[in-house]
Amino acid sequence: MAIEPDQLDQSGRELAAMLKRLRRQAGLSGARLAARCHMSQSKISRIEGNKSRPSLLDVEQILRALDATPAVAAEVMALARIAQTEWQDGRALRRKGLDKKQLQLAGLEASSSVFRYFLLSMITGLLATPAYVRASLGDAPADQQAKAAALKLERQRVLFDRSKRFTFLLTEMAVRYPLVPRGELAVQIDHLVSLSRQPNIRIGVLPLGTCLGPGALNTFTVYDEAVATAELDLGAIVFRDNRDVRHLIERFARYEESALFGGEARARLADWAAACRGEL
Known part of the structure; x- marks a missing residue:
């Protein structure tokens, strides 16, 4: 997949927004999601605020905790991989x-x-x-x-x-x-x-x-x-x-x-x- 420089600039913000939207759609608070992922609530907050770059393992844990469908998970993981590149x-x-x-x-x-x-x-x-x-x-x-x-x-x-x-x-x-x-x-x-x-x-x-x-x-x-x-x-x-x-x-x-x-x-x-x- 070709990755344009402007994609690299935007991908972190898009990933943060998508994870936050999926959490809200699942009806979970940041604290409840953090407990399911065995993460701190502050870490979830930093990820959703695009103040901390999540690892691919972090994203996988969050998606499992949200019971994301395979199609959604594949889309988010593709974006997460781009976000790991700057x-x-x-x-x-x-x-x-x-x-x-x-x-x-x-x-x-x-x-x-x-x-x-x-x-x-x-x-x-x-x-x-x-x-x-x-x-x-x-x-x-x-x-x-x-x-x-x-x-x-x-x-x-x-x-x-x-x-x-x-x-x-x-x-x-x-x-x-x-x-x-x-x-x-x-x-x-x-x-x-x-x-x-x-x-x-x-x-x-x-x-x-x-x-x-x-x-x-x-x-x-x-x-x-x-x-x-x-x-x-x-x-x-x-x-x-x-x-x-x-x-x-x-x-x-x-x-x-x-x-x-x-x-x-x-x-x-x-x-x-x-x-x-x-x-x-």
Whole structure:
């Protein structure tokens, strides 16, 4: 089923309104429904007020408690699945200020412990040198660039929290993408080699020619086993449905099996850095 961005924006409100309407049609108060679902009344209130995003299990419990017909249940569950997906429009983010996005990411990083990054075409900000960070913001409004760059660099402190574990998979295209001049790109690649020696960081590389199986590729990140994001040129999609998150974790594991790590990865990165310096 195709899902339009405006559907993603509206689906949470529609789901909340539909669940509230079904409860009223069943003649149940919020307290009675909460008791049937083994939930708190405040949770039911937050769900119906669209102040809390219910999980698919929450929605299934509510529908059973309401004795919803199979047809109604199927309609509500389809809407709930869409509501578990969020579209973050790049243009809207720029209007609000790129610092808001950086603060949002910092919060997600602070609350997560296990990180999986698949980087298809560029190096992520957590691994970037200052020169690379500034270049990555080159198309941002001029008045936002300095603050966004500072926040991106500040976020890198999370890499040194040994209680957190990071795995980064980078394609050769991502590592060698000429976002910055060749000399600066060589320094960026050296930085990857240095970070790969941290005990809580695994950096894997996927040289050109590595077969990753069928299907389109895109950059994505998985935080613990709870949230995943897929990045597009025009924005990002956030997935909270555990089936979507699990699918991306399984895909990541397949890519991981094909990647070079440790000494092999560092040797390949050193070759690419040397090639950049040889082209100066």
